[in-house]
Amino acid sequence: MKHAPDLLRIATAGSVDDGKSTLVGRLLYDTKSVLADQIDAVTKASVDRGLEGPDLSLLVDGLRAEREQGITIDVAYRYFATPARSFVLADTPGHVQYTRNTVSGASTAQLVILLVDARNGVVAQTRRHAAVMALLGVPQLVLAVNKIDLVDDPATAFAQISAEFAELTRSLGWSAEQVTAIPVSALHGDNIATRSESTPYYDGPALIEHLETVPNVTDPRPVGLRFPVQYVIRPRTPEFPDYRGYAGQIAAGRVSVGDEVVILPAGTRSTIRQIDTADGQLATAHTGRSVTLLLDDDVDISRGDLIAAVADAPEPLQQFSATVCWLAEKPLRPGARLLLKHGTRTTQAIIGGLEVLFDEQHLSLIDAPDTVELNQIGRISIQTAEPIAADDYQVNRESGSFLLIDPQGGNTLGAGLVGDALAHLHLSQTPELV
Incomplete structure (x- = not known):
């Protein structure tokens, strides 16, 4: 073939x-x-x-x-x-x-x-x-x-x-x-x-x-399975009276029948019993493949949960620092109440402090900005209403990124990276904005 x-x-x-x-x-x-x-x-x-x-x-x-x-x-x-x-x-x-x-x-x-x-x-x-x-x-x-x-x-x-x-x-x-x-x-x-x-x-x-x-590198630091659950499949038909599958696309890593996994943010563990696709069952599936996973145990899983490898599962976060590129005309200010979309989970979020701003002209960092304006990049603190199972962006690009969304209009306002992505750029620090 x-x-x-x-x-x-x-x-x-x-x-x-x-x-x-x-x-x-x-x-x-x-x-x-x-x-x-x-x-x-x-x-x-x-x-x-x-x-x-x-x-x-x-x-x-x-x-x-x-x-x-x-x-x-x-x-x-x-x-x-x-x-x-x-x-x-x-x-x-x-x-x-x-x-x-x-x-x-x-x-x-x-x-x-x-x-x-x-x-x-x-x-x-x-x-x-x-x-x-x-x-x-x-x-x-x-x-x-x-x-x-x-x-x-x-x-x-x-x-x-x-x-x-x-x-x-x-x-x-x-x-x-x-x-x-x-x-x-x-x-x-x-x-x-x-x-x-x-x-x-x-x-x-x-x-x-x-x-x-050139090497086809998806991510410089490979991680274990990251599978955001998009949909729970329960056909309830005579042919499949007890079928319960979890559909989505593998965001990172691979999964095989028999693998032990953890469901986040709850932390429940189970084992992969079956991997279904439109073309039939698979023994193993890799990053980018759309599959339906069946587990050995009847556990509580819904859209927005993450099925991850036990060995390196991310710690669920509710308060964290992130680097954000602001995409909207209206500037970002501390205290803004937005929606945060990570993988298939969307939750309410409050913006805490604006920690530093990336000065692209001088390749430096500016402390304590008042706002993050259109096209600007800065590090901010975020608190979410529900925990998200996210990796640091430097560990995995796919599972470490998120969107900030306007709760009224549904428009995308910012693109975010979990963690301090600015730290490894070796930029100089400039005084606080006056």
């Missing part, structure tokens, strides 16, 4: 005009992931603009406002594949006012392509995006030094930019093995699908070659 290629989730980031849209268009074009009529339409639009060849950025800047401004302003998801691997790509904005969109797009990425213009090198927005990616725990980074054909001494420019970026990423907690620098020209396709003869100073892989072979 032939297996489908595995899936890698990637995202792009970089400053405005660094060429992200052109790069994404090039990836789609070189992997033959766009239809012929789309290429014809882009070619015609490019000729109408007086260009000699197709402007591949038009393949991805789909919103009218994006085309008019010439910048990406929203997250768009693109799909492409090679014989070796399939890809989901989040094309995120580069402008500082859309930091929240960048956080949303990169939050599930296993690899981020961070672009810099070879003529400008590492700039403030590069440092900002690198810090955000470190905060989100992205396992792999690619520094794409774009427009390398437009500098007088490309070898020297690439070496200097790579060295500066390597120093930055080391200070943010990445190892050298997690970061790869590639000189590219998205416009001309140099080092995108194939290695270019125009860059003799570079002997590494082309971008697509690297994307095909």
Whole structure:
């Protein structure tokens, strides 16, 4: 039986005009992931603009406002594949006012392509995006030094930019093995699908070659089973008079028949008796698989509970610190009463103190802010009405993240990370806000 290629989730980031849209268009074009009529339409639009060849950025800047401004302003998801691997790509904005969109797009990425213009090198927005990616725990980074054909001494420019970026990423907690620098020209396709003869100073892989072979790391610190219960199945039919199954998607780890598990937050223990799927029963299931679990014991389980491995089950939390990216126009203030959604559980929450604010401009922390504004990132304290079975985000990204929701309108107001995700960034401390 032939297996489908595995899936890698990637995202792009970089400053405005660094060429992200052109790069994404090039990836789609070189992997033959766009239809012929789309290429014809882009070619015609490019000729109408007086260009000699197709402007591949038009393949991805789909919103009218994006085309008019010439910048990406929203997250768009693109799909492409090679014989070796399939890809989901989040094309995120580069402008500082859309930091929240960048956080949303990169939050599930296993690899981020961070672009810099070879003529400008590492700039403030590069440092900002690198810090955000470190905060989100992205396992792999690619520094794409774009427009390398437009500098007088490309070898020297690439070496200097790579060295500066390597120093930055080391200070943010990445190892050298997690970061790869590639000189590219998205416009001309140099080092995108194939290695270019125009860059003799570079002997590494082309971008697509690297994307095909980089380790597919879901989380740098694997944990045991994390299974948020989405639905309790009780058919009550003559064929299944005593059937009681717990349906959901495995958020982390694996589960096998015979495994001992604990149901949180209650702390009840049982053993996996059966694993059902739409395709029949399984002996073992892994992260991302939607399954129905049956237990040996008749225990009290409902939507929002977590079935976890006994060996490393998280301690249920009701009062904890968290790092939050604020997504709403109305600022976050102490005492706010919101809803907190973690996995399949939604509970009431009260925001306690605003502890520190992440200053993206200077890569520093500001003590005791009065508010957390739109697009800002800060560490806050939270108290919930019901306990949540959450891991620290640094232990597991999936089970350590949550959303803050407006209890009146139901809008998502903030994206949160359990624990102090800012602590490992080695940022400097600045005085309390005046």
